[in-house]
Amino acid sequence: MTWAVTRTVTRAVTWGATCDAADEGLRAGRVTGNLGPVNLHDWIDELSDVLDVDTELDEALVLDLARAAAHNVARPAAPITTFLLGFAAGSQDADPDAVEALAAKAQALADGWDRPANAPDPDDINDPVPDDSVVDHTGDVFEDENAGADEEE
Numbered sequence: 001m002t003w004a005v006t007r008t009v010t011r012a013v014t015w016g017a018t019c020d021a022a023d024e025g026l027r028a029g030r031v032t033g034n035l036g037p038v039n040l041h042d043w044i045d046e047l048s049d050v051l052d053v054d055t056e057l058d059e060a061l062v063l064d065l066a067r068a069a070a071h072n073v074a075r076p077a078a079p080i081t082t083f084l085l086g087f088a089a090g091s092q093d094a095d096p097d098a099v100e101a102l103a104a105k106a107q108a109l110a111d112g113w114d115r116p117a118n119a120p121d122p123d124d125i126n127d128p129v130p131d132d133s134v135v136d137h138t139g140d141v142f143e144d145e146n147a148g149a150d151e152e153e
Contacts, residue, residue, distance in 0.1 A: 056096065065103050068110040074117060081106055 044057055062082050069081035085106055089099045 058096065058099070061100060061103050065107050065110070068107050072110045072113045077110070081110065 040059060044059065048055065048057075062085070065085060066078040066082050070078035073081075085099070085103055088094070088102050092098065092102075094102060
């Protein structure tokens with residue numbers, strides 16, 4: 001897959017087998033201009049090497065999810081949504097079918113998103129919080145729900 005890209009690019013690395021950019025920060029070696037056509041598969045391979053990950057990526061799935069988030073939620077939601085998809089997939093050690101199921105959930109949320117940017121969160125409740133600053137909690141004992149869970153196993 002080849003994409004024509006015209007944008008400002010920050011290159012913090014010299015492409016090769018290793019990446020020492022972390023020592024210099026993200027703004028080191030700034031290069032700007034038109035990159036011309038970019039082979040997305042090459043980019044994915046190089047980025048996977050730099051990040052030291054060995055994975056197969058369904059870029060169409062990720063791009064479709066990013067598009068849905070950008071168009072239905074907000075443009076900045078696209079990278080955040082795809083990051084969270086990857087984070088969820090990694091934390092769940094998801095196989096390709098599970099990644100597809102996670103992406104479908106995220107896409108359904110994005111497709112049905114109907115809150116304007118400044119809308120209040122419907123889960124926020126404006127109930128008054130009681131002032132118990134005069135109550136002495138010195139002798140209070142709180143039970144930990146997870147206490148003893150290790151002993152039972």
